[in-house]
Amino acid sequence: MFIEKKYDRDLINIFIYLIKDCIVNFRAYFIFIYSLFLSASEFYISNSSVGHTHYPHHVFLIIEMFPLPFLFFNLGKIISAISNGFLLFLTIFDSFISYKCKAVTDANIIAVLGTNKNELVSMLHTVNIIVLMISFLSFCCFIYLFYIFGRVNNKSIKISYIILFPLLMNFCYVLTQTLTNKKITRTYDIASRLRFELPGVLGDMLFAILISSHSGDPLYVTPVVRHIVRDPSITRQNGEKIHNIVFVMGESSLATHYGIYGYKSSNTTPVLDKYKEQGKICVIQNSHSAADMTRSSVPMTFSFFSPKQQDTLLSEKNIIELAQDQGYKTFWISSQDGTGPYARNYGYISEFSNYVTRGDLNNTENGIRRAQDDTLLPVIKQKFSDTAPYKLYVIHIYGSHQNYDDKITLQDVKELPQAITYDQSIHHTDRLLGEIMDMAKQELGDYTLIYTSDHGEIVGVGHGIQYGGYDQYNVPFLMYDPSKKYCNISEEFEEKRGYYSSLVNKYILLSMLGYPFSEPEIEKLIPDDIILHSDSKVYDYKSIPQ
CATH class of the missing domain: 3.40.720.10 (Alkaline Phosphatase, subunit A)
Incomplete structure (x- = not known):
């Protein structure tokens, strides 16, 4: 009887161990496949940016960004869910814009940023409700997976930081070169240059952030000030x-x-x-x-x-x-x-x-x-x-x-x-x-x-x-x-x-x-x-x- 109970406990322990091992292995496989998906999407998005087709630094940027999800998954459950969820949303949204426009321009992104609530609701009505629900539920499932696979792993964090160092250096170099260029003065020009040098999700996100921060733009001067200069084409006004x-x-x-x-x-x-x-x-x-x-x-x-x-x-x-x-x-x-x-x-x-x-x-x-x-x-x-x-x-x-x-x-x-x-x-x-x-x-x-x-x-x-x-x-x-x-x-x-x-x-x-x-x-x-x-x-x- 004692031997049978011990045997049962051993079976249970083995079963639990196998489940844990599967979960651990599944976590590793999931993170790897997820990173591959993001990289493939990043290549598609960057290759859809106007002026960037087959541009060589696409590949380098994608390689540099590949370890980013690994870092997010090792920062704890909540941070993993939030950061990976945000990255996935941006990637899917950017991929959709790339698919719809075929070639994404600065103006396309500005148009998206200018979409008001009424226009958003109006455009959502063009999408099948079943497709919307399936998409939403699928996204929620991914958020849950991001959460359960998130953990704090200091060793992995350090390794991720080291691997991501080239991405950080690339970003700092591009930012410095852009800001020190005396020919680039307007916020729009800075945003456009960053998007050109960092094609894909990262560049599009930076572009959107800078363009949305328009408080210093002359177009937003209040009150509107009348102009003095008249176009030289106007030579008569007595008609x-x-x-x-x-x-x-x-x-x-x-x-x-x-x-x-x-x-x-x-x-x-x-x-x-x-x-x-x-x-x-x-x-x-x-x-x-x-x-x-x-x-x-x-x-x-x-x-x-x-x-x-x-x-x-x-x-x-x-x-x-x-x-x-x-x-x-x-x-x-x-x-x-x-x-x-x-x-x-x-x-x-x-x-x-x-x-x-x-x-x-x-x-x-x-x-x-x-x-x-x-x-x-x-x-x-x-x-x-x-x-x-x-x-x-x-x-x-x-x-x-x-x-x-x-x-x-x-x-x-x-x-x-x-x-x-x-x-x-x-x-x-x-x-x-x-x-x-x-x-x-x-x-x-x-x-x-x-x-x-x-x-x-x-x-x-x-x-x-x-x-x-x-x-x-x-x-x-x-x-x-x-x-x-x-x-x-x-x-x-x-x-x-x-x-x-x-x-x-x-x-x-x-x-x-x-x-x-x-x-x-x-x-x-x-x-x-x-x-x-x-x-x-x-x-x-x-x-x-x-």
């Missing part, structure tokens, strides 16, 4: 002035999905079709944006910011200021934000207006909600009744930005039941433009209206994609111009060049404001068909990456 100018800036609108541009799959623009048939609007057939991201394209219309001259945003008077110099009362009404690393470029311009309301500013009392364009209508109607003799209205909408589902209403679905959601969102913009034009006719009487979009859209994918091609540039451009004068200038430019570039927008606006520009003068000011791509490089429009 004919339009009493009421309405400029509607759309979002993510691809011209080839508009009925007025011959789209047949769905009747996306019944209102604009009617205006076109009656000869009340002119439609420029070949129009493209000069940038594939909002933060660059909108300033090109409302300031002298251009692909090759970006500093003029801060150094010269913008269109809002020039309008005020001509006696115009200015209004900026927007469902978009104007703060944050991404939106500040155009948010800065908006704050020069006599009246400004946005999705993130002065919107509590008037009921404007982010990304809800219909909430702008009561404010537009109210401000259209202003008695000032000369008025400029900038209406910046969310249009067809992803997620398309929350940019439509039941009416759009009812009228286009078989259409894809993107087409329904254009139908919604068409209805919105119709209501704005009806209110303008009723409240303003004498007015001129321009509608275009900040950029196009790769339907179902987005925009700002390095190799996304021309869909993200192809935009609608139309004008309600009873005088036909400004339509003629735009059409003449398109006829001579074979295209209309959004770089022309500012000169059309200036002509309406009493700063006259003829078509030949505009041609001289825009000698080349250039664009500012998402990689912050200037390309000839015919040679964009694709």
Whole structure:
């Protein structure tokens, strides 16, 4: 009996020992495989960074970072769970961005940083709920494994520190070289250089941290200070002035999905079709944006910011200021934000207006909600009744930005039941433009209206994609111009060049404001068909990456 009990205890002890041995071995295997996964992901991410394909120091950086998880696992259970969880999240998120964009640029990361809560929720709705739940549960399982495999091992910590020393030295060297370079002064340039020299998760994280710390950026000076310098292209200011100018800036609108541009799959623009048939609007057939991201394209219309001259945003008077110099009362009404690393470029311009309301500013009392364009209508109607003799209205909408589902209403679905959601969102913009034009006719009487979009859209994918091609540039451009004068200038430019570039927008606006520009003068000011791509490089429009 005693022998049997002893035998049972021995079996139990052996079983426990085997389990512990398996756990110990499984821990070692898990850490090794996890580190390999991170290294493979790091290579993919760094190789997806624009300008880094096959760049040799990728490999060295990956080798240097390989021991990092080993260190985290030997700092205790809680630290292991937190640090490894954070690293895994960054790696997965960065890998997703790399997969979606194919080639990740600085502007892509800034766009992610500029995502507000509403946009985040909207984008999450594009992901299947089951996929989200499985992803969340899987992540929680990994956090649990990070916790149970975490332990304090001083010997392993010392070894990890020694192995990670080259990574630390590399980081210090890059940081020192960047900060001591007298040519690199702006926070953005420092962040961009660090990201270039340390491609992958580490560089992207440093870039995000530096860009988010924007307190010293001139764009964030409060209050906004009016400029003194006027662009040298303005030589006259005694031209004919339009009493009421309405400029509607759309979002993510691809011209080839508009009925007025011959789209047949769905009747996306019944209102604009009617205006076109009656000869009340002119439609420029070949129009493209000069940038594939909002933060660059909108300033090109409302300031002298251009692909090759970006500093003029801060150094010269913008269109809002020039309008005020001509006696115009200015209004900026927007469902978009104007703060944050991404939106500040155009948010800065908006704050020069006599009246400004946005999705993130002065919107509590008037009921404007982010990304809800219909909430702008009561404010537009109210401000259209202003008695000032000369008025400029900038209406910046969310249009067809992803997620398309929350940019439509039941009416759009009812009228286009078989259409894809993107087409329904254009139908919604068409209805919105119709209501704005009806209110303008009723409240303003004498007015001129321009509608275009900040950029196009790769339907179902987005925009700002390095190799996304021309869909993200192809935009609608139309004008309600009873005088036909400004339509003629735009059409003449398109006829001579074979295209209309959004770089022309500012000169059309200036002509309406009493700063006259003829078509030949505009041609001289825009000698080349250039664009500012998402990689912050200037390309000839015919040679964009694709």
